[in-house]
Amino acid sequence: MSRPGSGASGTIRAVAPTGAPQRLTGRLRLVLAVLLVAQFMLAVDFSILNVGLPAIGDGLGFSLADLQWVSTAFALCAAGFTLFFGRIGDLVGRKRIFLLGLGVLGLASLAGGLAAGPGVLLVARVAQGLATAAVTPAGLSLLTTSFPEGPLRQKALGLNGALMSAGFTTGAILGGVLTDLLSWRWAFFINVPVALAVLLIAPAVINESRPEDRPKLDLPGALSVTLGLLGLVYGLTQAGEYGWTNPHALTGLIAGVVLLAVFYTVERKVAQPLVPLRVLRRRNVAWGNVLGLLAFVTETSLVYLLTLYLQKTLGFSPLAAGISFGVLGLGTVAGGMLAPKVIARTSTLTTLVAGGLIQTVFTAALLLLGTSTAASMGLLLPATFFGGVGNMLVIVGFMVTATSGLPDHEQGLATGLATMSQQVGIAMGTPIMSAVVTAATAGAVTAGAILHGVTVAIAVNAALVLLGVLLAALFLRTKPRQAAD
Structure with a gap:
């Protein structure tokens, strides 16, 4: 695999290996579709139960204190085991781990939908989290090894990033729709036919990917x-x-x-x-993952903050609040489609910095939110759309940066690190912003106090995005040092 060359801006710009396909063939389109469907489903799972938690608590008898474990059990396993399973995929085969994880996800989703008590549901959520920790890095490494480094991989990562971010937003909307119209159980059941379809198609279209020499597990x-x-x-x-x-x-x-x-x-x-330190010493790997962590911390926690604002300050129903995020989902899809073109015409660094600046500006614009529904929605909808575009430019730039310049036998490690940054960022964002809101409101629960707390947290959120811009400009300006493979 070729090494990245240096672009005009002094940052890395990938060059496809000689003889590699320069356009999507029919088979590559099918591979991409299968992997993207799986990744989209996993992203939906992160948020689909959030709106339905009160209904789950009422239906299965969860205490208010224990209800958070429906989300926490999933997040713990999805974040904690990602790097481990990413490396296991390198050892035993990424396709094998991908298919096994999807099978576990389908069975766990079925069990969760049929659960008659809290214990069974929590076991199902743990299994879903473990399956997510296995499938996400395996699917991403299958994608990076199926598409050569350069424009094709950038396009594939752009689509992957767009659908994953859109999946998180879709989960919030879909969870409200399913809970209101059918039952919270359908938030589990919906995974089963999707997982089954991917399991039936994937074996025939995806090639196995693993290094010839298998190292011992650390x-x-x-x-x-x-x-x-x-x-x-x-x-x-x-x-x-x-x-x-x-x-x-x-x-x-x-x-x-x-x-x-x-x-x-x-x-x-x-x-x-498990993680050779020489890989972590690569500037693109180390700082790329820091930027990815910040990108996921900020955007996913912003959904939480705006959900709090819409319901507690403006009085929206959970369903109406969820639907309001459809514009954010459109922005992330647009950003994912735009990112590969921006990278191709400029550089990865330019894309990261431009995306971060766009996200900072439109996140900061949300500081002007008030108690008037019409005026606030007139600001919130365009701000979340363009902020979503900026965030997705950063996410695609991070994925390209963190997986570039590494040979195929280390792609499981690289994608495991990138996925770990993503999962930990998602898990970290809401608790951090929740703590900021709690401190700012000093325990008050009035609409005005909630608005003040949300505004303070939005300011912190925008500052974190700007920090990412500064880190990218400082540490990714020069070509990363390449360690020997």
């Missing part, structure tokens, strides 16, 4: 990084729910940091590390 590294991520995500979710001084939150966060420090030490000494 078990100490796998355990320490998985448990470390579980601790961090658990601590963040508890902090968002109960505050940063909560003992469970502090214990989780401290344990997570300590275990990740142990992981770093293990990786320095083990002969065949």
Whole structure:
């Protein structure tokens, strides 16, 4: 595989290998369609139950304190095990992990939809999270190894990023529609026919992908990084729910940091590390993933903030609030279609910086939201559309940056790291912004207090996006150092 050359701006610009296809063939279109359908379904799962949580609690007898575990159990597993399963795909075959994970997802979704009590539902959510942690990096690495580095891969990653972000928004809308018109159980059942269709088609169109020489699994590294991520995500979710001084939150966060420090030490000494440190020393991998983390923290948490604003300040129903995010979904799709063209005509760095600036400006515009429904919606709808465009430019730029310049046998690792950044960002965003709102409102629940809390959190959100722009400009200006493969 060719190395990226340097573009006019001094950043990486991928060049396709000699003899690689320069356009989408019929078979590649089918491969792309199968992988995108699977990834879209996984993205929908992140948000489809949010609107239906009260109905689930009433239907299965969850206590108010325990209801958060319907979301937390999924997020913990999806974020904590992503890097582990990404590396397992490198060892035993990404296609095999992809298909196995989809099978588990279909069965877990069926079990969740049929659940008669809280215990069965939580087990199903854990299984869904584990399946997501397996399928997402495997599907992404199958995509990057199926499409040569360059314009075709950029186009595929653009479509993938657009559908994943749109899937998150679609989940919020679809969850409200299904819960209102049918039952919350259909938020589970809808996965079953989709997973079955992909399982029937994928074996015939997707080739197996794995390195010829299989390294040994770094078990100490796998355990320490998985448990470390579980601790961090658990601590963040508890902090968002109960505050940063909560003992469970502090214990989780401290344990997570300590275990990740142990992981770093293990990786320095083990002969065949789970994550070779030379890969993390690549500037495009390290800083690309930081930018991806910030991109997912900011946009997914903005959905939470605006849901709070629409329902608590403007008095929207859950369904009406969910439908309002359709414009954001359109913006992400438009951004995903636009990103490969921007990268091709300029550079990855230009795309990252331009996207971040667009997202910053239109996120900051939301600081002007008020209590008038007509005026606020006149601002919110275009701001979320263009903010979604900017966010998707950043996400596609991050995916291209973080997976470029690596050979096929390390694509599972690269996509595992990228997916981990995505999953952890999604899991982190809402707790962080929830804690900001709670601190700003000082416990008050009036419409005015909620508006003030949301406004403060939006300002923090915009500042985080701007931080990503500055990091990209500072650390991705020069060609990343390429370590020997």
